[in-house]
Amino acid sequence: xxxxxxxxxxxxxxxxxxxxxxxxxxxxxxxxxxxxxxxxxxxxxxxxxxxxxxxxxxxxxxxxxxxxxxxxxxxxxxxxxxxxxxxxxxxxxxxxxxxxxxxxxxxxxxxxxxxxxxxxxxxxxxxxxxxxxxxxxxxxxxxxxxxxxxxxxxxxxxxxxxxxxxxxxxxxxxxxxxxxxxxxxxxxxxxxxxxxxxxxxxxxxxxxxxxxxxxxxxxxxxxxxxxxxxxxxxxxxxxxxxxxxxxxxxxxxxxxxxxxxxxxxxxxxxxxxxxxxxxxxxxx
Amino acid sequence: xxxxxxxxxxxxxxxxxxxxxxxxxxxxxxxxxxxxxxxxxxxxxxxxxxxxxxxxxxxxxxxxxxxxxxxxxxxxxxxxxxxxxxxxxxxxxxxxxxxxxxxxxxxxxxxxxxxxxxxxxxxxxxxxxxxxxxxxxxxxxxxxxxxxxxxxxxxxxxxxxxxxxxxxxxxxxxxxxxxxxxxxxxxxxxxxxxxxxxxxxxxxxxxxxxxxxxxxxxxxxxxxxxxxxxxxxxxxxxxxxxxxxxxxxxxxxxxxxxxxxxxxxxxxxxxxxxxxxxxxxxxxxxxxxxxxxxxxxxxxxxxxxxxxxx
Numbered sequence: 001x002x003x004x005x006x007x008x009x010x011x012x013x014x015x016x017x018x019x020x021x022x023x024x025x026x027x028x029x030x031x032x033x034x035x036x037x038x039x040x041x042x043x044x045x046x047x048x049x050x051x052x053x054x055x056x057x058x059x060x061x062x063x064x065x066x067x068x069x070x071x072x073x074x075x076x077x078x079x080x081x082x083x084x085x086x087x088x089x090x091x092x093x094x095x096x097x098x099x100x101x102x103x104x105x106x107x108x109x110x111x112x113x114x115x116x117x118x119x120x121x122x123x124x125x126x127x128x129x130x131x132x133x134x135x136x137x138x139x140x141x142x143x144x145x146x147x148x149x150x151x152x153x154x155x156x157x158x159x160x161x162x163x164x165x166x167x168x169x170x171x172x173x174x175x176x177x178x179x180x181x182x183x184x185x186x187x188x189x190x191x192x193x194x195x196x197x198x199x200x201x202x203x204x205x206x207x208x209x210x211x212x213x214x215x216x217x218x219x220x221x222x223x224x225x226x227x228x229x230x231x232x233x234x235x236x237x238x239x240x241x242x243x244x245x246x247x248x249x250x251x252x253x254x255x256x257x258x259x260x261x262x263x264x265x266x267x268x269x270x271x272x273x274x275x276x277x278x279x280x281x282x283x284x
Numbered sequence: 285x286x287x288x289x290x291x292x293x294x295x296x297x298x299x300x301x302x303x304x305x306x307x308x309x310x311x312x313x314x315x316x317x318x319x320x321x322x323x324x325x326x327x328x329x330x331x332x333x334x335x336x337x338x339x340x341x342x343x344x345x346x347x348x349x350x351x352x353x354x355x356x357x358x359x360x361x362x363x364x365x366x367x368x369x370x371x372x373x374x375x376x377x378x379x380x381x382x383x384x385x386x387x388x389x390x391x392x393x394x395x396x397x398x399x400x401x402x403x404x405x406x407x408x409x410x411x412x413x414x415x416x417x418x419x420x421x422x423x424x425x426x427x428x429x430x431x432x433x434x435x436x437x438x439x440x441x442x443x444x445x446x447x448x449x450x451x452x453x454x455x456x457x458x459x460x461x462x463x464x465x466x467x468x469x470x471x472x473x474x475x476x477x478x479x480x481x482x483x484x485x486x487x488x489x490x491x492x493x494x495x496x497x498x499x500x501x502x503x504x505x506x507x508x509x510x511x512x513x514x515x516x517x518x519x520x521x522x523x524x525x526x527x528x529x530x531x532x533x534x535x536x537x538x539x540x541x542x543x544x545x546x547x548x549x550x551x552x553x554x555x556x557x558x559x560x561x562x563x564x565x566x567x568x569x570x571x572x573x574x575x576x577x578x579x580x581x582x583x584x585x586x587x588x589x590x591x592x593x594x
Contacts, residue, residue, distance in 0.1 A: 125299055128299060129303070130523075130528065130564065133561065133564050137557055213423070217424075220426055221427075221531050225530075225534055244535070247436060251440075254432060262421075262424055265425075266421075269420060
């Protein structure tokens with residue numbers, strides 16, 4: 001019974017689906033870091049004698065395992081580079097949103113009064129406009145600059161963090177520990193950074209597992225429309241957008257990046273649900 | 285209540301004003317439309333004439349004030365591409381967009397809400413698990429991927445439905461299904477968790493403990509309470525009727541607002557983009573106000589209590 005009970009307890013804490021999701025995320029991270037080593041060809045390399053080759057599972061050869069596109073570029077190599085760029089953008093976008101939003105939440109809860117009213121108004125404004133529309137306007141008019149694009153992705157869901165941080169800080173200020181540390185002479189930075197932040201971190205981390213897939217979807221949507229990541233750089237959305245032109249002749253160009261988008265967002269959502277149950281039962 | 289509504293209205297007007305201001309400055313600070321439209325190697329005289337004709341040579345704040353004044357009079361400028369009033373250009377596209385977003389919205393309601401309620405009432409059943417699995421897909425599959433897969437199956441493989449365009453009534457089916465399925469999945473998830481939250485409340489236990497039929501408990505006690513959070517998300521969906529189809533319209537070459545937005549953005553047709561932003565903001569704000577009214581109707585406490593949840 002010992003071994004069996006142990007296995008059961010293990011799978012109760014780590015459900016198989018969560019393990020699969022974690023494995024997929026780990027694989028994506030490894031691909032992102034090792035992109036240069038793993039890609040069989042340079043992702044921009046043309047090979048006009050090997051155009052529109054089908055992938056292995058559709059009767060192709062291992063030389064181009066996931067097939068090749070109209071210009072003879074290797075789909076697998078482009079996919080690996082796209083994973084790296086899409087993950088990077090989503091990662092920094094999420095970090096920016098979390099940092100900026102949390103800071104705004106702290107500021108609102110600390111100063112109250114007019115500052116708080118202003119921040120709440122900004123939150124309402126952001127929540128009441130579909131962000132894709134705002135992003136479209138800003139992007140196409142400011143041009144296609146990768147740094148600006150990442151910043152924009154970071155602006156996508158800052159209001160979620162601002163709301164959470166403000167609410168939790170207000171209740172933390174009432175709980176007395178923040179006041180106690182302040183009585184001891186701690187600076188505001190110390191109170192919020194070392195005492196309030198750790199107490200609300202689990203909720204923020206769970207929110208990040210919601211923002212991350214959203215950012216991937218937003219980035220790929222904009223890139224799909226041709227208004228996100230610009231060639232020669234490539235992201236998952238770019239690949240799907242490019243593959244759309246070859247939907248009838250070469251569906252594999254679009255299918256593999258689409259599958260990676262879906263599996264990645266799905267995995268992060270599964271891990272997020274699992275984390276939420278473990279860390280923060282109140283969010284259920 | 286009256287004071288609360290007046291406050292809401294004031295906030296709504298302020299939001300629209302903010303959107304106008306935001307649109308104006310973002311679009312005007314970001315580049316020179318004269319260069320874009322006439323191309324960079326146009327003779328300097330014609331660029332100058334273009335600027336004078338569109339008032340682009342005046343100081344920015346003068347342009348802004350005149351924009352606001354004209355906007356208040358209902359004149360939102362002319363398209364820089366074909367010279368027609370931007371408002372007219374945008375409004376012409378509204379019917380096409382509504383032709384796919386309204387049926388999609390109904391599809392979301394008809395599938396999403398019953399599925400969510402059923403899943404909550406039969407928690408952990410096969411139907412519940414199935415609903416949740418599909419609804420996770422609604423969050424994680426981007427609309428353009430769903431759209432392309434539907435095209436691949438129903439247009440390319442089976443040849444049943446047209447893959448793009450708007451010349452046949454059947455052309456609307458795939459866009460409607462793409463929009464509706466994803467939204468229904470999201471709505472089902474929200475409805476389910478709202479119902480589960482309510483079903484766990486003491487008043488539900490009290491209602492069934494005093495001998496009420498389970499059906500009565502669900503219809504008269506659980507559903508009205510679960511309707512409150514669900515209203516929020518439905519309200520948001522009403523707000524996206526105008527601009528919720530940008531990506532889907534682009535995939536299916538559907539001649540609606542979304543495609544107009546994408547093409548105007550890449551043409552830098554400032555006036556048209558501003559009108560669309562304004563229209564979207566107005567729709568969102570209006571639907572928010574409607575949601576607030578519905579809240580007051582659903583939850584008598586809010587009628588007296590002033591602003592909710594602050």
